[in-house]
Amino acid sequence: MATVLWLQGGACSGNTMSFTTAEEPSVVDLIVDFGLDLIWHPSLGEELGENAKKIFKDVASGARPLDIFVFEGTVIEGPEGSGRFNMFAERPMKDWVNDIAAQAQIVVALGDCACWGGVPATDPNPTSSTGLQFHKRAKGGFLGADFKSKFGLPVINIPGCPAHPDWITQIIVALASGRAGDIALDELHRPLTFFKSFTQTGCTRVQFFEYKQSTTSFGEGTRTGCLFYEFGCRGPMTHSPCNRILWNRQSSKTRAGMPCTGCTEPEFPFFDLAPGTVFKTQKVSGVVPKEVPEGNDHLTYMAHAMAARVAAPQWSKEDMFVV
Numbered sequence: 001m002a003t004v005l006w007l008q009g010g011a012c013s014g015n016t017m018s019f020t021t022a023e024e025p026s027v028v029d030l031i032v033d034f035g036l037d038l039i040w041h042p043s044l045g046e047e048l049g050e051n052a053k054k055i056f057k058d059v060a061s062g063a064r065p066l067d068i069f070v071f072e073g074t075v076i077e078g079p080e081g082s083g084r085f086n087m088f089a090e091r092p093m094k095d096w097v098n099d100i101a102a103q104a105q106i107v108v109a110l111g112d113c114a115c116w117g118g119v120p121a122t123d124p125n126p127t128s129s130t131g132l133q134f135h136k137r138a139k140g141g142f143l144g145a146d147f148k149s150k151f152g153l154p155v156i157n158i159p160g161c162p163a164h165p166d167w168i169t170q171i172i173v174a175l176a177s178g179r180a181g182d183i184a185l186d187e188l189h190r191p192l193t194f195f196k197s198f199t200q201t202g203c204t205r206v207q208f209f210e211y212k213q214s215t216t217s218f219g220e221g222t223r224t225g226c227l228f229y230e231f232g233c234r235g236p237m238t239h240s241p242c243n244r245i246l247w248n249r250q251s252s253k254t255r256a257g258m259p260c261t262g263c264t265e266p267e268f269p270f271f272d273l274a275p276g277t278v279f280k281t282q283k284v285s286g287v288v289p290k291e292v293p294e295g296n297d298h299l300t301y302m303a304h305a306m307a308a309r310v311a312a313p314q315w316s317k318e319d320m321f322v323v
């Protein structure tokens, strides 16, 4: 029976909320069918006070073996490296993280904040927040670039703001059933099974993207046009399966007419949320997108865009979903 300890640092609990809504498998499936022993969780843990503290102390000292350590939220190092902005069970949370990560067989960073600092680590980063093994795109973070858990793996990152519920439970099942060694990771330690494809993979607007047909105003004509050209959709350069593993098993942001804001990438929230950058495609000379789809350069993109616009058939300018 695999043991799991889940702690929260600088977090909004979004990933906990996401976890509790998982369906394939659900949290109940994890415990009943897969025999997971969730020894403590901030919202679901049964022990309180001294009893809870004993769990943390026993795990941190190695007296109680731990298979999987899940951390949600940033590691808060402020003020001045003391970590005292985030006290937990009478110690800075960062000290618990340090000790428990050293004892766990496998360490999982859940959500952007734990992976690379997320929104709290955005400048000016008043709490000195960082991720477990990355600070934004730079390897290092709190545990350091060379950290490996007892099983010999670096921190496994499951990013997202929040991560999709099934990304969480499916990875936990793989880890708990002894398949940790089979999980291929990308250079940012994200499981490739989820993060090799793009948000755009499976988007229902992709035919409009191909013919460079844009929606004309936000919230209007949500079934026509693509959100890349005016509304800042990051679908072509964001690694996520949001249009393959749908949210609530029904939809995704882009299917609902909302641009992907790139929440599985270390730079999220892009441009540090500066005014005029949210839901707005950043352009050079007011015409060319500043960022082009991954794998393209500006010249190739422009040549393709011009040809696609000329070739665009009438249907690509119309609503595809007439009822």
Ligand code: SF4
Residues within 6 Å of the ligand: 199, 200, 201, 203, 204, 205, 206, 207, 209, 226, 227, 228, 233, 234, 235, 236, 254, 259, 260
């Ligand atoms: S809406 Fe976004 S994800 Fe969908 S095709 Fe356009 S750019 Fe790609």
Ligand code: SF4
Residues within 6 Å of the ligand: 160, 161, 199, 238, 239, 240, 242, 252, 253, 254, 259, 260, 261, 262, 263, 264
């Ligand atoms: S569509 Fe984009 S912003 Fe939305 S959850 Fe997926 S990766 Fe994150």
